[in-house]
Amino acid sequence: MAHSRGTNGSKLFTIVLYMVAACSSIPISDLLDRASQGSDKLHSLSTTLTQDLDSHFPSTGRVIMPRPSMCHTSSLQTPNDKEQALQVSESDLLSLARSLLQAWEDPLVALSTSANTLPHPAQGAIFNKIQELQEHSKSLGDGLNVLSGKMGPGAQTISSLPYMGGNEIGQDRISQLINFNFLLSCFRRDSHKIDSFLKILRCRAAKMLPEMC
Numbered sequence: 003m004a005h006s007r008g009t010n011g012s013k014l015f016t017i018v019l020y021m022v023a024a025c026s027s028i029p030i031s032d033l034l035d036r037a038s039q040g041s042d043k044l045h046s047l048s049t050t051l052t053q054d055l056d057s058h059f060p061s062t063g064r065v066i067m068p069r070p071s072m073c074h075t076s077s078l079q080t081p082n083d084k085e086q087a088l089q090v091s092e093s094d095l096l097s098l099a100r101s102l103l104q105a106w107e108d109p110l111v112a113l114s115t116s117a118n119t120l121p122h123p124a125q126g127a128i129f130n131k132i133q134e135l136q137e138h139s140k141s142l143g144d145g146l147n148v149l150s151g152k153m154g155p156g157a158q159t160i161s162s163l164p165y166m167g168g169n170e171i172g173q174d175r176i177s178q179l180i181n182f183n184f185l186l187s188c189f190r191r192d193s194h195k196i197d198s199f200l201k202i203l204r205c206r207a208a209k210m211l212p213e214m215c
Contacts, residue, residue: 031207033149038204040142041099041197047138048190051131054124055183067180073188074165075105080195087202088215093156095199100146102192103139105163109185110136112169116182121175135189142196 070076080098081087087095114136117129150157171185172178205215 030149030152031204033145033152034200034204034207037142037145037149038197038200040138040145041193041200044135044138044142045190045193045197047131047135048186048193051128051135051186052183052190054128054131055122055179055186057124058122059179059183067184067187070188070191072184073191074109074167075102075163075188075192078102078105078161078163084198084202084215087198091156092203092206093154095203096146096150096153096157097159097161099196099199100143100150100157101161101163102196103143103146104160105165106139106189106192108165109167109189110139112165112167112171113182113185113189115169116171116178119178120182121178 078098078101080102081090090098110132114129114132117125117132119125120128122128167185171181202215
């Protein structure tokens with residue numbers, strides 16, 4: 003049995019080495035193209051989820067919902083618009099995208115847990131889409147890790163943006179809907195930033211003029 007485990011471990015190690023070697027041989031422009039496609043899916047899915055929630059969201063909730071500045075990622079200094087983003091170095095843009103994506107690992111778990119009992123007619127569809135968000139986020143994160151290894155130390159720096167909210171988003175129906183909507187709106191905002199940063203990186207890798215990015 004010990005020999006079998008050793009053989010299996012050796013095979014797994016060989017597979018991992020093969021995958022790393024395969025990724026390292028892919029041009030940065032191709033990796034950025036794939037990452038940009040992944041971030042586009044992530045943002046599109048978060049937008050669809052927001053629309054699903056809006057179909058059954060109390061009007062009073064919009065009045066008392068926290069402001070975007072209350073998002074747990076708001077402390078990260080990011081470009082305010084495309085013009086500013088175009089002035090940021092490639093390694094810093096990738097670092098910002100990775101920092102934002104990693105900051106959503108725990109909040110996405112909270113959304114997934116809360117979606118199970120969310121008081122919303124489309125609860126089942128919302129839960130399934132949150133699961134998709136987690137899968138796409140994990141896949142994109144793996145891709146960006148490979149990219150960071152090819153773009154130098156600056157791209158490998160990640161800012162810590164801890165989420166302190168826990169998995170319990172509310173005690174009653176209204177607070178659950180409001181907090182779920184708020185958390186999702188924060189993710190939608192950040193997924194748009196990630197998508198924008200990666201598209202600029204893809205544009206630069208393709209050596210396109212800045213005004214075409």
